[in-house]
Amino acid sequence: MDKIPYTLQRSNRKSIGFTINAEGLKITAPNWVSQTIIDQAIQAKKPWIQSKLLQWQQQSPVPTCWQNGMQLPYLGRQIIVQLNPQLASCRYEGNYNLAQDNDRLYVNLPSTANALAIKTACTQWFQGRALAWFEIRLRHFQQSSGAKPLCLRLSSATTRWGSCSANGHIRLNWRLIHLCPELIDYVIAHELAHLKEMNHSPRFWAEVKRILPNYEAAKNRLKQKSLRTLPIL
Ligand SMILES: [Zn+2]
Numbered sequence: 001m002d003k004i005p006y007t008l009q010r011s012n013r014k015s016i017g018f019t020i021n022a023e024g025l026k027i028t029a030p031n032w033v034s035q036t037i038i039d040q041a042i043q044a045k046k047p048w049i050q051s052k053l054l055q056w057q058q059q060s061p062v063p064t065c066w067q068n069g070m071q072l073p074y075l076g077r078q079i080i081v082q083l084n085p086q087l088a089s090c091r092y093e094g095n096y097n098l099a100q101d102n103d104r105l106y107v108n109l110p111s112t113a114n115a116l117a118i119k120t121a122c123t124q125w126f127q128g129r130a131l132a133w134f135e136i137r138l139r140h141f142q143q144s145s146g147a148k149p150l151c152l153r154l155s156s157a158t159t160r161w162g163s164c165s166a167n168g169h170i171r172l173n174w175r176l177i178h179l180c181p182e183l184i185d186y187v188i189a190h191e192l193a194h195l196k197e198m199n200h201s202p203r204f205w206a207e208v209k210r211i212l213p214n215y216e217a218a219k220n221r222l223k224q225k226s227l228r229t230l231p232i233l
Contacts, residue, residue, distance in 0.1 A: 005025070076099075083111050
């Protein structure tokens with residue numbers, strides 16, 4: 001049987017604890033517990049441990065390699081970054097509101113540009129597109145739902161897609177622009193619904209449904225997405 005590697009930490013807690021993160025399995029065990037008991041606990045927990053470890057492995061971010069010809073996800077499609085020093089600013093080849101796989105994003109940098117310069121230029125372009133896209137979609141939902149005008153800001157939070165305050169300030173994570181339009185719409189509908197219901201009660205979900213009738217599929221798909229799986233911009 002395969003042995004699962006782990007780090008062991010002794011403590012004065014009362015039971016054996018398991019945590020799994022990007023570093024793998026960590027076991028915290030009371031000082032008095034023997035190795036045999038720990039081994040038995042691992043056996044008993046094995047299915048759970050293995051499925052959690054697998055989840056983390058699948059979610060581990062692929063290090064972004066900033067170079068000419070690299071791919072980045074944009075509105076759920078894979079676009080290609082191409083360096084072109086002849087341009088005055090970034091240029092998108094294709095329709096950036098209707099992105100297709102292999103659309104080109106020309107970045108006004110020489111082919112010798114270093115990773116940081118490419119990353120900075122791409123981040124700026126993505127953030128600009130994020131703001132423009134979110135504004136278009138917000139306006140769309142405001143018209144159809146009658147929600148009052150509000151103030152939109154981009155966020156760079158590492159753990160959440162969006163937030164909303166009672167005074168109508170909506171913050172959307174600019175990294176949402178990597179995802180499919182349907183998923184972005186769901187986050188926007190979710191935050192708009194919070195303008196009426198600052199909770200996750202049945203009344204809140206009824207409001208989400210009123211704004212975006214088929215929200216459930218997007219909600220479930222978004223659950224499988226993690227900010228960790230997106231390129232580190
Ligand atoms: Zn919420």
